[in-house]
Amino acid sequence: MDQTAQDKPAQFEAVRAKLFALAYRMLGSRAEAEDIVQDAWLKWHAADASELRSSAAWLTTVTTRLAIDRLRHLQTERATHSGGWLPDPWLDGLAPSAEDLALRAVQMSYGVMLLLERLKPEERAAFVLHEAFDCDYAEIAKILAKTPAHCRQIVHRAKTRLRREGVPAKHADPAAHARIVERLRAAIEAQDRVALVRLFCDVPSVVSDAPELVDAVASAEQVAATLAMRGNGDQMETVSMNGASAVALMRDGEIDTLLDISIGEDERIVALRIVTGALRLAPAARVFGRAAILRLLQPISSQAASVTMRGHFPVDIHA
Numbered sequence: 001m002d003q004t005a006q007d008k009p010a011q012f013e014a015v016r017a018k019l020f021a022l023a024y025r026m027l028g029s030r031a032e033a034e035d036i037v038q039d040a041w042l043k044w045h046a047a048d049a050s051e052l053r054s055s056a057a058w059l060t061t062v063t064t065r066l067a068i069d070r071l072r073h074l075q076t077e078r079a080t081h082s083g084g085w086l087p088d089p090w091l092d093g094l095a096p097s098a099e100d101l102a103l104r105a106v107q108m109s110y111g112v113m114l115l116l117e118r119l120k121p122e123e124r125a126a127f128v129l130h131e132a133f134d135c136d137y138a139e140i141a142k143i144l145a146k147t148p149a150h151c152r153q154i155v156h157r158a159k160t161r162l163r164r165e166g167v168p169a170k171h172a173d174p175a176a177h178a179r180i181v182e183r184l185r186a187a188i189e190a191q192d193r194v195a196l197v198r199l200f201c202d203v204p205s206v207v208s209d210a211p212e213l214v215d216a217v218a219s220a221e222q223v224a225a226t227l228a229m230r231g232n233g234d235q236m237e238t239v240s241m242n243g244a245s246a247v248a249l250m251r252d253g254e255i256d257t258l259l260d261i262s263i264g265e266d267e268r269i270v271a272l273r274i275v276t277g278a279l280r281l282a283p284a285a286r287v288f289g290r291a292a293i294l295r296l297l298q299p300i301s302s303q304a305a306s307v308t309m310r311g312h313f314p315v316d317i318h319a
Contacts, residue, residue, distance in 0.1 A: 011055040012044055018056075018133075019063045025128045026067035027074060028087030028113055030283055036066045061143045064125050071121040078117065086209045086273060087113040088280055089258050091248075092240040108132050110242040110260045111271060114207065115165050119158050126151055127158040166205065166271065172263050174244070180263050181245040185238055188231035188247065196224035201268045208274035223272065230257065255281050 019040060023033035040063045044055075052058055078085045089110060108131070116124050122144060129135040129143065130151075137148040137155075144151060180199065187195040200220035208214050213226060234257075235250040241260055249257040258281065262271040275281060 015056050023067050030088045039066050064143050068121040068125050090242050109244050111262045118165050123158040126154040130155045176267055178245040185236045185247045188227050189236045191228040193224045193228050199269050201270050205271040209277045213274055
């Protein structure tokens, strides 16, 4: 085995987190993204090392094309989903992984992730590569096997469609967004329906993977009533979800519901996304729930036996 072949695993690991971030942005599913990265590794492992000039470019192209093919099947499945479909939320972990750090570098809000479902697979690929990964049109053209001019048109068409679907022309101020999220958390915790109504526009857009929640709301007053009732008895936490502040409703130390919002220019909530599915919330619970905190504290607890008393000074690791 020559040196180039021996270096292939290391070359793959160097870009693995970025490939995962790309696949996740393309598919909106952590499990599907992991499968795509695994398929990319198998193709990389089988490729002739002597013919590979740029490992990063080759792997990005393969991952994108695999994701496009998979997305064609997923969009058909999601269109027939009995309940509402939402992307898997991504919470910033208490101890960030390489994938966490890669996703932070290519932040794309949860609301935009949801609206990306309206794009055709190649439109989504071109948009994600250009907007999230800063690829120029020449690079995108090589990946999609099209001309740079055609790729420019694809990205322009994708942006136009997303704006028509509700993506704002400019990003909301992160500080303003965080401020409204905190007010939302406090109002739900206090079950203050008046305060909740004031936070929303008259007819907010509401999307959920629980159809009964969407069916129950059509106005700011109905949204307020639904949230106040859902927050009864739950603990509220502010979390970082897909790079922006969101509200987590906790029950027995585990995430029960995630609330993600979009705000308008007047800083009122124009869109609310409610994530309740147990399977979709399971990865979030692993990085923010009770088990995640216990894992974080485990190294501290394991040192308890080695903690000694010096002189008459007692040491209490639980203090």
